[in-house]
Amino acid sequence: METLAITSDTIAVVYFILAPILAVAAFILVHRYRKQLSKYETTFNNNAVEISNLQRQIFQQDTDIERESQRCARANHENTSSIRYAKRIQSAAFPQKEISTFFPESFIYTKAHSIVSGDFYKSAAIEHYKIFALADCSGHGVPGSFLTMLGLAALKEALAKHFYDENIDLANILDELREFVKSSLRSTDDNISTINDGMNFTLCAFENNGGGIRFAGANQNVYLYSNGELTTYNGDRMPIGWSFKGDAPFSETYIPVKKGDMLYLTTDSLQNQFGGEDNVKFSVKRLNAMFEQIGKMPISDQYTFVANTVDKWVEGHIQIDDLTVIGIMV
DSSP: OOOOOHHHHHHHHHHHHHHHHHHHHHHHHHHHHHHHHHHHHHHHHHHHHHHHHHHHHHHHHHHHHHHHHHHHHHHHHHHHHHHHHHHHHHHHHSSSHHHHOOOOEEHHHEESSSSOOOOEEEEEEEESSSEEEEEEESHHHHHHHHHHHHHHHHHHHHHHHHTOSSSHHHHHHHHHHHHHHHHHSSTTOOOOOOOOOOOEEEEEETTTTSEEEEEEEEEEEEEEEEEEEEEEOOSSSSEEOOOOOTTTTOEEEEEOTTTTTTTEEETTTTTOOEEEETTTOHHHHHHHHHHHTTSSOOOHHHHHHHHHHHHHHHSSSSOOEEEEEEEEEE
């Protein structure tokens, strides 16, 4: 067997053949690497520039958002301050102190949906009667509060007109209130009435001689607790404002009472308020049960019971409207 002898000359020849090839290959690889590296560096630099631009944009947006947030906070503070001042004006227009002057044995529970309320109550003394009124204006918050001032102005005008009436006609007063409200809400530009605006209304006249209570209601009822029983007196099913019944006249009900009886007034918002563990309506049934339960309590305890009941019912739920419950001992 012959042995292949590799001489130094052979190695030299192979080296001189492979060396250029390896050199070219190395050059190509290095060139490609540098080219790829340059591409990556360019991409990186472009991305770095883009990121820097985005960071500047984000910083500018953050600055704009902060500036806008501060502007909104200032505007909200100014609006809230204005509404709170409007609440002071509204409270001055129908103060509870006035109620206690004419009806010392009474309580008023109110839970406004917003700062200002769309509910209002008013008491007054005229020649032969003590008057008590409760109104629920359409809407709540600022829109509702505007209507309360309109309703209050209409009521004052009506009571001044009938101040000396010995046989006062509350149904006629509600008719006059309706005409006043409808004419006030009619647009002078296009002569179109605002159909959905108006108010539900309870108007009671307590005879000074203690003979009884005259009642007229627009979409509101009153409840009399007497001799351990609760009786509901229904108002007419139409509001002070536009109605499908047109200008059908309101009616009046005479309620015989005796000393110590309790008369309850409320808007329909409470019975329609969702709440409780099952998130259901408070309902007329619960409303009647509450009046039956508190009817024999002292006035101060009645207020506490109503406040605790309503607050607990609404807690954790969305309040749908202003809530008002009033009790007056005859």
